[in-house]
Amino acid sequence: MPxxxxxLSRFLLIAALLLPTVARxxxxxxxxxxxxxxxxxxxxxSMRVGYVTWGKLNDAKDNAILLVPGTSGSRHSYDxxxxxxxxxxxxxxxxxxADPIGGGTSSQPKDGLGARFxxxxxxxxxxxxHEFVTRGLGLTRLLAVSGxxxxxxxxxxxxxxxxxxxxxxxxxxxAARSDNHFGAIFDAFYxxxxxxxxxxxxxxxxxxxxxxxxxxxxxFPWTTSDEYLATLDAAGLAQAQKDAAEAWVQNWDANSMLSxxxxxxxxDASKPFGGDMMKALGQVKAKAxxxxxxxxxxxxxxxxxxxxxxxxxxxxxxxxxIRGHSGGGLPQGTAEYAYITERVRAFLGQLRG
Numbered sequence: 001m002p003x004x005x006x007x008l009s010r011f012l013l014i015a016a017l018l019l020p021t022v023a024r025x026x027x028x029x030x031x032x033x034x035x036x037x038x039x040x041x042x043x044x045x046s047m048r049v050g051y052v053t054w055g056k057l058n059d060a061k062d063n064a065i066l067l068v069p070g071t072s073g074s075r076h077s078y079d080x081x082x083x084x085x086x087x088x089x090x091x092x093x094x095x096x097x098a099d100p101i102g103g104g105t106s107s108q109p110k111d112g113l114g115a116r117f118x119x120x121x122x123x124x125x126x127x128x129x130h131e132f133v134t135r136g137l138g139l140t141r142l143l144a145v146s147g148x149x150x151x152x153x154x155x156x157x158x159x160x161x162x163x164x165x166x167x168x169x170x171x172x173x174x175a176a177r178s179d180n181h182f183g184a185i186f187d188a189f190y191x192x193x194x195x196x197x198x199x200x201x202x203x204x205x206x207x208x209x210x211x212x213x214x215x216x217x218x219x220f221p222w223t224t225s226d227e228y229l230a231t232l233d234a235a236g237l238a239q240a241q242k243d244a245a246e247a248w249v250q251n252w253d254a255n256s257m258l259s260x261x262x263x264x265x266x267x268d269a270s271k272p273f274g275g276d277m278m279k280a281l282g283q284v285k286a287k288a289x290x291x292x293x294x295x296x297x298x299x300x301x302x303x304x305x306x307x308x309x310x311x312x313x314x315x316x317x318x319x320x321x322i323r324g325h326s327g328g329g330l331p332q333g334t335a336e337y338a339y340i341t342e343r344v345r346a347f348l349g350q351l352r353g
Contacts, residue, residue, distance in 0.1 A: 042118025050105025115202025
């Protein structure tokens with residue numbers, strides 16, 4: 001790790017530990033793991049991991065929960081579920097939100113390499129997170145790893161590659177791989193973004209926002225359901241579409257977004273096991289909580305059932321929702337939020353014993 005980055009990371013960690021407990025409820029930092037070689041080739045000299053923590057690590061250092069986001073999410077994706085008495089109770093747990101490679105304050109294409117940033121995988125994300133958790137935070141054990149959508153991809157890879165690190169996996173709208181259905185959706189919005197004249201083969205000086213906006217309109221209906229869309233009048237549908245598009249435009253650089261979604265498209269946990277998914281999932285020792293959406297069409301139900309079949313100790317509970325894939329991350333005050341909170345809280349209580 002570069003000397004300056006190493007000093008900065010240590011300073012931030014030490015400063016956080018010296019603050020009073022109340023002030024330590026939220027700490028933002030970046031950890032640099034140094035040189036990193038990617039699974040599919042390519043390397044960068046400095047791999048950064050952006051993260052945020054809440055709560056306090058107990059004396060036994062066994063109450064840490066790592067939260068990893070979906071494809072378009074960040075270290076703050078689960079903020080609504082974090083706090084005293086919430087699903088991730090900061091009176092009980094040390095909660096860590098991490099930015100995977102490709103977004104937030106972690107290393108990503110928009111840092112300067114653009115389209116030349118090495119193609120990364122979900123397993124790259126997890127390897128980097130493991131380096132951060134063990135070297136950056138000094139933890140050898142996690143109570144749980146939790147994530148929705150692409151976050152569940154990461155959770156499964158944590159369970160496969162580091163089976164003795166965590167006691168539990170919380171997998172929301174989950175699967176262990178992507179499929180041709182999602183790949184076709186990605187190909188459609190990839191083509192839309194790259195056809196924007198401002199994209200310039202990825203060497204743009206100005207983010208091609210019109211391409212991103214139109215790509216979001218392609219993706220939006222797949223994140224919900226026909227039943228939910230039927231409840232919206234014309235103005236409501238237009239506003240929902242606009243909100244989805246503007247969220248992408250405001251939060252994402254085109255190259256960073258495309259590389260992140262490509263990682264999701266290409267993910268298959270069975271790949272290192274010769275395509276044998278049951279062998280791959282057989283590596284997982286942790287207890288698992290699976291919370292699929294009953295109307296999901298981004299992650300079709302057969303993929304979640306495949307995951308459930310391969311895990312040796314898993315609880316399966318469908319989220320009752322007409323909001324499709326989005327039902328796995330709705331805000332406080334919704335029935336879906338209450339359902340997820342109740343089951344996550346109970347599951348974490350079981351892990352603590």
